[in-house]
Amino acid sequence: MAAKRPGRRTGAVTRRCGRGLMTVDDNLSALNSSAAAWGRDPTLVQGAGGNVSIKLDDVMWIKASGTWLADADMQDILVPVAMPASDVPRVKDGYATALRPSIETSVHAALPHRVVVHVHSVDAIAHAVRSDAEAELSQRLSGLAWAFVRYCKPGPTLAAAVRDAHAATSADIFVLANHGLIVAADDVAQADRLLREVVSRLSIAPRLPLAPQGTPSATSIAGFRAVPDPHVISLAVDPTSLAIATGGPLYPDHVVFLGPAPLVVDRYDEINVALADTRRDRASIRWIIVRGSAVLLAHDALRGSDAILRCLADVAARIPPGAPIAPLCAADVDALIDWDAERYRQAMATRSDRPHGAP
Ligand SMILES: [Zn+2]
Numbered sequence: 001m002a003a004k005r006p007g008r009r010t011g012a013v014t015r016r017c018g019r020g021l022m023t024v025d026d027n028l029s030a031l032n033s034s035a036a037a038w039g040r041d042p043t044l045v046q047g048a049g050g051n052v053s054i055k056l057d058d059v060m061w062i063k064a065s066g067t068w069l070a071d072a073d074m075q076d077i078l079v080p081v082a083m084p085a086s087d088v089p090r091v092k093d094g095y096a097t098a099l100r101p102s103i104e105t106s107v108h109a110a111l112p113h114r115v116v117v118h119v120h121s122v123d124a125i126a127h128a129v130r131s132d133a134e135a136e137l138s139q140r141l142s143g144l145a146w147a148f149v150r151y152c153k154p155g156p157t158l159a160a161a162v163r164d165a166h167a168a169t170s171a172d173i174f175v176l177a178n179h180g181l182i183v184a185a186d187d188v189a190q191a192d193r194l195l196r197e198v199v200s201r202l203s204i205a206p207r208l209p210l211a212p213q214g215t216p217s218a219t220s221i222a223g224f225r226a227v228p229d230p231h232v233i234s235l236a237v238d239p240t241s242l243a244i245a246t247g248g249p250l251y252p253d254h255v256v257f258l259g260p261a262p263l264v265v266d267r268y269d270e271i272n273v274a275l276a277d278t279r280r281d282r283a284s285i286r287w288i289i290v291r292g293s294a295v296l297l298a299h300d301a302l303r304g305s306d307a308i309l310r311c312l313a314d315v316a317a318r319i320p321p322g323a324p325i326a327p328l329c330a331a332d333v334d335a336l337i338d339w340d341a342e343r344y345r346q347a348m349a350t351r352s353d354r355p356h357g358a359p
Helices: 024-039 105-109 122-128 133-140 156-169 188-202 230-237 239-245 252-258 268-276 305-316 330-337 340-349
Strands: 013-017 020-023 051-056 059-063 078-082 115-119 146-149 173-176 180-185 224-226 263-265 287-290 294-298
Touching (some): 024 051, 115 188, 156 173, 180 188, 230 294, 230 305, 252 305, 252 330
Parallel strands (some): 263 287
Antiparallel strands (some): 059 078
């Protein structure tokens, strides 16, 4: 349900810009338009990932948890949060909405910039999951005001780290280890330009997907369906991508959507035996890799899991053989799995009222 704004808000002048006065609605419209474009670029945003915000007067409008940036120009995805936002942000008095603010609201509130954009850029992530990330980033982002933020669980802990990084550096670009990218600016157009500049500088040419040898054997089995995307299949075929896919979860959405690890087998006929192994937590197996052959996804996987698998394939294809990878540690993985706010987002992900398919 959309947030209902009191009539006195609509049309209120909030700031001047070069082309005249911008109302609250003008600002929200500009943000929604850009957010939809960012959300429909799978190299920036996958599924319900990423979020945006704009601070106008004493309200911060931020993406609602579980909504998709790709929908921003078709339905209201923004909720108004009272500023200053607390660790448990609340919807601004006088506004009615059934939506809940993004689980990363406190991160947006931690920055003084009017517009904050957070994306899961596959190019940024391909750098940010490496233990040697900072040296490469220093070269690529030379001359820009940027900071590297160590991995923190999304929410108040990450917000504190981003706040500290900004206080120490006055950065408006934040590369989040094992997570993604934040850019912050005074208006939507500036944020869009900055995002494009950073992503361009971080761009890595991906390896082309490798196809399975011989006759394709991609068939579905009970409870799982074969993923047809050749980029995803390459996770099972490309040796470097396979090593990355089986080396441990790399970032929060990887854990939340794909679980702590895939089931890995050498042949299709090993799958049912492996699934029946009582030493495994069957419910935690969201996907299966048949080495050299196929990738299968659970029928009951969360909506958006195909996009998250493609993200992993795109990230892996941008990491060269032998690169030092720093996956999330077991404690970080456990913290993401046992997380109430994330359960709400997952519940939203099971809803089927989204008007169109993948971004
Ligand atoms: Zn994120």
